Amino acid sequence: MKEISELNLPKNILYTKDHEWIDTTSDPMRVGISDYAQDQLGEIVFVELPEAGTSRNRGDQFGTVESVKAVSETFMPVGGEVININTDLSDRPELMNESPYEKGWMMEIRVTDPEELKTLMDRDAYRKFLEGIR
Amino acid sequence: MNPSVQSTPLNGWHRQHNAHMAVFAGYEMPLWYPAGAVTEHLSVITHAGIFDTAHMASVLITGPDAFHLLQYAFSRDLNRWNGKPGNPMPTGRCVYGVFLNHAGEVIDDTVIYRFAEDCFMAVVNAGIGQVIFSHLCACRSRLDVDIRDLTNTIGKMDIQGPLSANILMRVLKDPESRLKKMMYFGFKGSIEPFFCHGEPVKLINGIPVVLSRTGYTGEFGFELFVRSEDLLPAWEMIHQAGLEFQVQPCGLAARDSLRTGAVLPLSHQDIGSWPFIRNPWLMALPFQPGESGFTKHFIGEAVLLAEKDADYTCPFAGFDPRKIETEKAVVSDPEGNRIGRVLSCTTDMAISRHNDRIVSTASPDKPEGFRPKGLCCGFVKVNRPLPEGGIVHLDDGRRTIRVRIEKNIRPDRTARCMMEKMISR
Structure with a gap:
């Protein structure tokens, strides 16, 4: 397990308490899971993603991530419509371990209400949150 | 760590190598190393993996009636090696089976080793040494037999995978003659003072081992028994010699996925407190041809023969x-x-x-x-x-x-x- 100081936590993205991230600088906005989440899960062996064109509300489940250890649900950081999914993950789910913010992204969404982004944490707030749950 | 949690002689090695540890059956054991359980699993199928199995327990059964006690308490017919009547289990061979209670339920599964006419070892699961010791003591009646729980006095590690023998060639004294003609479920060697029979097998640094062509992965490989204090040097030597063969230390997660893929049961999970019948492991029962009855009397037989609702x-x-x-x-x-x-x-x-x-x-x-x-x-x-x-x-x-x-x-x-x-x- 990584120490919190060892985690890769980019500063240009926002984080949720369920350890998803969303990149607000991209359009549509990319979503994935954090370095902390992939480290906790261990080796990821299967990923279930939503269908493009479907819409979900903030907090709804959009996928599952299966590791050697467990199965985890992933939840919408904000409400939106799924525009693209990362089809590379079906053949190479380990990309989520190797590159959680780059090659291991999960989906791209068009955000319904940008106001909802204000409820998410920036890097510093997320790091504090992680220190609190450790 | 909780003081009631036990550890094996390799605990420090696992920690030094950043293993992810967890408590299993009362022992703190590695779940996986930094390479991860997937890599570990694949290594055993293509190269070789080493496993700390020193949490498992051994019970020594010796004396003139040791054979008779096991014929009654253990599920295999030791008088019918390879199914042939009047053909007792030879020394230097081992056999998989189960200890059942009178309800035909599994107390534990085991591999029984025959060191000599009157000397057997039962290798059972972690934490079960005392249970099997007590069970055998309760079954012995007036039989002339000595039973000893060797929990934590015998060290054990497994090397599994197609390159296992190549690695052992580098660490065994006189390796060709030791490995030659070693059959599946055969073993060689002795560890004084516990078993003093047969030709010794030693590592090149002099450590005496019992080398057994068995394992719990479904892949080619060996289990090695040594004195507890010899386990760390034996493990380090084998790990070092195995590096050029890409040997991988493996944790419990890989052990679990390998054994399941090989259709091997985990005791107390796949077999347990229900009748041992109607399962994929019936070769552990002494059925007569046609499965009409059993070839010997043993604990649990009546329930298994009468069982209709299992x-x-x-x-x-x-x-x-x-x-x-x-x-x-x-x-x-x-x-x-x-x-x-x-x-x-x-x-x-x-x-x-x-x-x-x-x-x-x-x-x-x-x-x-x-x-x-x-x-x-x-x-x-x-x-x-x-x-x-x-x-x-x-x-x-x-x-x-x-x-x-x-x-x-x-x-x-x-x-x-x-x-x-x-x-x-």
């Missing part, structure tokens, strides 16, 4: 790596009728389905460019017989997965390969 235990494999949580999962037939529960569910990462069959990364006829995606697999316990190829659904409340009843799971396993072939690899 559940059926069946191996299964899914269609992708997705698993379910076993504790909560129910098994349903395709019409939606609940028919049982899930005993084990893990993912064998070395296999995939291809054209209606399961292919392993070790399969000689695998399709070009084959890259296994993994299949979930395990055992279900259901209230009706299920044919091979039958489909059932497993639901843990979070997800439902569709799985197929199988006879075999991971094909092209190497456990029974000829020693000569494996040494020359």
Whole structure:
């Protein structure tokens, strides 16, 4: 397990308490899971993603991530419509371990209400949150 | 660490190598090392892996009536080696079976080693040494036999995988003669003062070992027994010699996925406090030809012969790596009728389905460019017989997965390969 100081936590993205991230600088906005989440899960062996064109509300489940250890649900950081999914993950789910913010992204969404982004944490707030749950 | 949690002599080594540790059966053991359970699993199928198995227990049974005690308390007929009457189990061989109670339920599974006419060792699961010791003491009646629980006095490690013999060639004294003609479920060596029979087998640094061609992965390999204080130097020497063969230290997660793919049961999970019948491991019972009765009298036999309502235990494999949580999962037939529960569910990462069959990364006829995606697999316990190829659904409340009843799971396993072939690899 990584120490919190060892985690890769980019500063240009926002984080949720369920350890998803969303990149607000991209359009549509990319979503994935954090370095902390992939480290906790261990080796990821299967990923279930939503269908493009479907819409979900903030907090709804959009996928599952299966590791050697467990199965985890992933939840919408904000409400939106799924525009693209990362089809590379079906053949190479380990990309989520190797590159959680780059090659291991999960989906791209068009955000319904940008106001909802204000409820998410920036890097510093997320790091504090992680220190609190450790 | 909780003071009641025990550790093996390799605990410090595991920590130095950043293993992810967890408590299993009262022992703090590695779940996986930084390479990860998938790499560890695949290493055992293509190269070799080493496992700390010193948490397992051994019970020594000696004396003029040791054979008679085991004939009564253990499930295999030791008078019918290879099924032939009047052909007792030879020394230097070992056999898998179970200890049952009078209700025909499993106390534990075991491998029994015969060191001499009157000297046997039962290797049982972690924390069960005392249980089997007490059970055998209760069964002995007036038999002239000495029973000793060797828990934590014998050290044990396994080396498993097709390159295991090549690695042992580098660390054994006089390796050719030691490995030559070593049969599956055969062993050599002795460890004074516990067993002083047969020719000694030693590592090049002089450590005496009992070298057994057995294991719990379904792959070619060995279990090594040493004195507890010799385990760390033996492990380090074998690890060092194995590096050029890409040997991988492996944790409990890989051990679990390898054994499930090999259709081997985990005691107290796949076999346990229900009658030991209607399962894939009936070779552990002394059936007469035609399964009309047994060839000997033993504890539990009456219940097993009379049993009419027992559940059926069946191996299964899914269609992708997705698993379910076993504790909560129910098994349903395709019409939606609940028919049982899930005993084990893990993912064998070395296999995939291809054209209606399961292919392993070790399969000689695998399709070009084959890259296994993994299949979930395990055992279900259901209230009706299920044919091979039958489909059932497993639901843990979070997800439902569709799985197929199988006879075999991971094909092209190497456990029974000829020693000569494996040494020359």
